[in-house]
Amino acid sequence: MIATHTNGKPAPATEFGTHMAALERLRRELESGDLDPLEALERCREAEAHYRAVDAILTRVERELEKLQQADEGGP
Amino acid sequence: MLGKRFAYDLWFRGELIDLVSAASGHGFGVLRGKDARIDVYLAPRFMRNRELPPTGSLVLVRGRLQLWERGGRFQITACGPLLPTDLTGARAEARKAAERQLRAEGVLDRPRRPLPRFPAKIAVVTSVGSAAMRDVRATIRRRASWVGMSLHNCVVQGRGATASIIAALDSADVSGADLVLLTRGGGAPDAFDPFDDPAVVRRVASSRLPIIVAVGHEGDSTLADRAADHAASTPTAAAEAAVPDGQVVRREVMEHRRRLHAAARAACSVARARGSHMREAARRELWQRLRLERERVRRLAPRSLGEMLFRLLRSERKRLEAARTSVRRLATVLIREQRRRASALAPDLIVTHGEAAIRTDRRRLEELRRAIRALSPVHVLARGYALALDVHGRAVRSCDQVRPGDVLQICLPDGEVAAVVAAPMTSDRKGKHG
Numbered sequence: 375m376i377a378t379h380t381n382g383k384p385a386p387a388t389e390f391g392t393h394m395a396a397l398e399r400l401r402r403e404l405e406s407g408d409l410d411p412l413e414a415l416e417r418c419r420e421a422e423a424h425y426r427a428v429d430a431i432l433t434r435v436e437r438e439l440e441k442l443q444q445a446d447e448g449g450p
Numbered sequence: 451m452l453g454k455r456f457a458y459d460l461w462f463r464g465e466l467i468d469l470v471s472a473a474s475g476h477g478f479g480v481l482r483g484k485d486a487r488i489d490v491y492l493a494p495r496f497m498r499n500r501e502l503p504p505t506g507s508l509v510l511v512r513g514r515l516q517l518w519e520r521g522g523r524f525q526i527t528a529c530g531p532l533l534p535t536d537l538t539g540a541r542a543e544a545r546k547a548a549e550r551q552l553r554a555e556g557v558l559d560r561p562r563r564p565l566p567r568f569p570a571k572i573a574v575v576t577s578v579g580s581a582a583m584r585d586v587r588a589t590i591r592r593r594a595s596w597v598g599m600s601l602h603n604c605v606v607q608g609r610g611a612t613a614s615i616i617a618a619l620d621s622a623d624v625s626g627a628d629l630v631l632l633t634r635g636g637g638a639p640d641a642f643d644p645f646d647d648p649a650v651v652r653r654v655a656s657s658r659l660p661i662i663v664a665v666g667h668e669g670d671s672t673l674a675d676r677a678a679d680h681a682a683s684t685p686t687a688a689a690e691a692a693v694p695d696g697q698v699v700r701r702e703v704m705e706h707r708r709r710l711h712a713a714a715r716a717a718c719s720v721a722r723a724r725g726s727h728m729r730e731a732a733r734r735e736l737w738q739r740l741r742l743e744r745e746r747v748r749r750l751a752p753r754s755l756g757e758m759l760f761r762l763l764r765s766e767r768k769r770l771e772a773a774r775t776s777v778r779r780l781a782t783v784l785i786r787e788q789r790r791r792a793s794a795l796a797p798d799l800i801v802t803h804g805e806a807a808i809r810t811d812r813r814r815l816e817e818l819r820r821a822i823r824a825l826s827p828v829h830v831l832a833r834g835y836a837l838a839l840d841v842h843g844r845a846v847r848s849c850d851q852v853r854p855g856d857v858l859q860i861c862l863p864d865g866e867v868a869a870v871v872a873a874p875m876t877s878d879r880k881g882k883h884g
Binding site: 394397398400401404405410411412414415417418421422425428429432435436438439441442 | 785788791808811812814815818819821822823825826827828830831835837839844845861
């Protein structure tokens with residue numbers, strides 16, 4: 375269930391925003407040209423991890439939306 | 451010749467036994483003396499307009515003794531009317547005396563027993579072979595062929611007749627018959643004397659079985675007739691009195707049957723109508739009682755089974771409605787909660803337009819990924835450069851950082867290669883040796 379915020383973990387919304395913000399930040403760092411190649415490589419790897427996390431969140435949201443749609447169509 | 455010899459008038463005196471006036475006007479009678487009897491013929495002129503002396507009276511008559519050739523016997527042809535006397539004949543006197551005695555004994559005019567209407571067997575007391583017996587048998591067979599007969603022979607006139615008749619009656623009484631029929635045919639009036647005998651009359655009166663007496667023909671009368679349960683004028687009449695006429699019985703039975711059927715049909719019809727009426731009344735009464743009982747039960751026992759079932763049903767229906775409402779409400783809450791959670795999951799997404807928002811975010815995400823990948827050093831390496839890392843993962847930026855024998859990790863666009871430093875070679879040294 376996506377209500378992970380009820381058991382003390384970061385809420386999915388916060389997690390989503392965090393990942394997206396990290397991605398934005400990594401993009402800006404990479405575009406600045408201040409990083410050496412190794413740091414840039416590490417930033418890219420870090421960005422890839424954020425990317426996969428955001429992708430997982432979006433996939434979960436899509437599933438929830440699909441359930442809502444089915445509930446709307448079936449009725450109570 | 452004999453007629454001529456007696457062709458002179460004589461006076462005769464005797465007891466008038468019988469006197470019959472024929473339709474032609476002639477008179478025929480019988481005179482009886484102490485031990486003899488003779489017929490008397492009276493011409494019509496001696497019969498007309500005269501009061502005839504009664505039977506049994508002592509009379510005088512003047513006449514001639516003539517032979518009746520066709521009959522073969524002598525008779526008195528009266529030459530004058532019968533002259534009555536005030537005297538009674540010995541036979542008549544004896545008969546009167548017997549009658550008085552028998553009446554005094556209660557033998558005559560005693561209460562008559564009814565005859566069985568449908569006798570199964572009849573004991574006939576008569577002279578076997580007589581015309582009377584033939585008449586009786588023929589009549590019984592004609593009228594009631596199912597009736598059995600037992601014949602008890604007796605002498606019906608003359609000497610020994612009295613004892614014979616009594617013996618035959620005794621036999622008939624124990625024959626198992628239902629009825630006794632004592633009879634004889636016609637004859638001279640004095641031929642019936644045995645039936646005036648007090649012994650025979652008493653035996654007739656004491657018969658165990660109902661008894662019919664028929665002696666002579668129409669007009670003949672004996673004391674036995676008056677002692678019998680039923681007196682008939684002729685043997686045929688006696689037989690007719692003894693047994694019913696089968697044809698009449700059959701008609702009566704058919705008539706009774708018809709009446710019975712009609713009565714039964716009428717009774718059935720009445721009973722059916724009455725039954726229908728009673729059934730309808732009973733049905734109405736039952737309905738009324740049922741309605742009252744139902745009302746009483748409803749009033750006195752509200753917790754009856756029907757009431758309980760009705761209440762239970764109503765309660766269950768309420769529970770069902772409540773459950774349905776609750777489920778609806780819960781489902782609405784759940785949907786609302788899911789919407790809320792979905793919105794919380796991606797606050798920057800418009801959940802109501804979820805798919806479009808997600809597509810937008812996915813595009814945004816892909817753009818970021820492409821931009822980051824475009825900035826990746828991997829692209830520089832693809833142009834022929836390589837990146838050397840020491841065992842600590844730090845980039846080797848100078849030859850001074852390595853010594854011979856160090857293991858380096860060489861990063862290439864498509865992977866990494868582990869390498870061992872043979873000899874560091876600075877750019878200067880490379881120029882001298884070059």
